[in-house]
Amino acid sequence: MDALTAEQIAERIWLSIAERRLRPGMRLKEAELAEVFGISRARVRQVLAMLEREGLVTSEVNKGAFVAEPNVEEARDIFHIRRSVEQRVIERLMDRLDESKLDAMVAHVEQERVANAENDQRAIIKLSGGFHMMLAEMAQADFLCGLMRDLIGRSSLITAAFRDSDKYNCGPDEHEEIITHLRSGDVKAAKKAMAHHLDHVEKELRLSGEREAAKSLKDALLGGA
Structure with a gap:
């Protein structure tokens, strides 16, 4: 995979969310993201911070980052x-x-x-x-x-x-x-x-009911890429 900028990686994650491959509530593990994109964990944290500012990701102390779950x-x-x-x-x-x-x-x-x-x-x-x-x-x-x-x-x-x-x-x-x-x-x-x-x-939204189970992080990010 060619080296991607933080903005390009953030866009790929955003698209995976929009395409329903990364589901709300799914954990975004730093180590796995670093492996998928071939980048350092420091760069992963930069990407996650960008997505958190946009309201697409939430972070919990001692738990890590997750795709945000809007109610x-x-x-x-x-x-x-x-x-x-x-x-x-x-x-x-x-x-x-x-x-x-x-x-x-x-x-x-x-x-x-x-x-x-x-x-x-x-x-x-x-x-x-x-x-x-x-x-x-x-x-x-x-x-x-x-x-x-x-x-x-x-x-x-x-x-x-x-x-x-x-x-x-x-x-x-x-x-x-x-x-x-x-x-x-x-x-x-x-x-x-x-x-x-x-x-x-x-x-066209179903503002009630259960959501589908999340796929694996690797499959969600690389599927259809």
Whole structure:
């Protein structure tokens, strides 16, 4: 395996969580992570600290690090906050739109459709969250971008914990609808489409019931890599 940066390793762990291969509550053993990625335990601790700041990992004294386990109320809180933040993103974005940004959005959704057609779950997950992050970046609002990075990461964890299906699809059709309203300059309709989209994502969660058992750490991180 080529040497990976701490950021690349953190992203791989994040993707394993989002893809439901690393389950909430699973222990992240330093020695095993060091072996899997061919890095020092000091670098492992750096990666785990990054993930803990993002709310994806929790640490317990004398026990180690674990994939965070969001509860139902936390899941609802995250989506409540996302609705508010993404409504503001739409408002800020509307005043900064141009054809190049709209074209970039359309191209992104086309990539989502290709990933869906090929059933490439890793690409689907990255592109789905990437669409929402793209809107925040195009809105040129640093504070909102920071919030969105955190919320998208936590939403992925919630999806891993509570989604009924192993298949993840944030919805290129619904993303396209948002773009259509942005292109027409109808901020009210764009905000309504975003709210409907997030409602749809949340309704696909099973906010009750038992979770599946975790796989081994090595299989979770290297499977499909």
